Amino acid sequence: MTSFYDRKILPRLLTCACTSPPMMxxxxxxxxxxxxxxxxxxxxMGLNLAFYDPAKVSAVVGVDPSPELRALAQAAPRPEGLKVEVDEGTAEALPFESGSFDTVVCTFTLCSVHNPAAALAEARRVLKPGGRFLxxxxxxxPDADVAKWQRFWxxxxxxMAGGCHLTRPVASAIAAAGLKLQGVETMYVPGTPRIAGWNEWGTALAA
Known part of the structure; x- marks a missing residue:
């Protein structure tokens, strides 16, 4: 059973952090x-739903282990006509057949899964050949002084942050899972403490 902190306080903290203008x-x-x-x-919380293009996307299936967050995702704003399904599940053991998806989207998630390597292996499994991992x-x-404080904190x-970690590599972990990186951009997100602000984003292809 989850604690009061996990049920009531953590979702509000995550909302404040994850809905900041730089993060959005x-x-x-x-x-x-x-x-x-x-x-x-x-x-x-379904924060990405507003950014999908229903003219390009046939359906969005989202998974999350938290019932509190899934409830927020169900009610989150999204473009008219976007088909959305929110399921219980973990990234490390996806309840879908291999080759089921054209695109897998992963934003600010690898920091908090229990096993990033397993989650990435599952993402690769459920992607169609040539499918994209965004x-x-x-x-x-990459800066030693920042990394030192990341490890300290x-x-x-x-x-305090629901299992979020500051010290997990991003692009190198994706490549190690057998996903072929097509382009990676990086920066410290403005207005964010540097220990939590190093950001990597891009596209990788399933073999």
């Missing part, structure tokens, strides 16, 4: 590229 701007860079049948890993994630910074940060 990052989502807007990657989500509109989705097409066909789309799987969103860790749909959370990602926008925060993670381990990570244990406390993880406990």
């Amino acid at each position: 701007k990052q989502r807007a860079k990657i989500v509109p590229q989705a097409s066909g049948k789309v799987l969103e890993l860790g749909i959370g 990602f926008c994630e925060h993670g381990l910074a 990570d244990p406390l940060w993880s406990r």
Whole structure:
């Protein structure tokens, strides 16, 4: 059974953090590229739904283990005509057949899954050959001084932020899962503490 903090306080904290203008701007860079049948890993509060193009997307299927966040996703704004399904599930054990999706969208999710390698392997499995993995994630910074403080704060940060980690690599982990990177952009997100602000986003293809 989840704690009062997880049920009542954490969703509000996540809403404040994840809906900041810089974070929403990052989502807007990657989500509109989705097409066909789309799987969103860790749909959370449904913050990405507003950015999908229903003219390009046949349906969005989102998975998340949290009933509180799934309820928020069900009620989240989205363009008229966008078909959305929100299911219980974890990124590490997706309840879908192999080759089921044209696009997998993963934004600010790899930081908090229990096993990023397993989640990425599952994303690759459910993608059709040549399908696209669209990602926008925060993670381990390339600057030694920032990375030092990320490692220092990570244990406390993880406990307070619902299992979010500051020290996970992004692009290198995606490549290690057998997804072929097509382009990666990086920066520190403006208005965000540098320990949580290193952002990597781009596209990778399933073999």
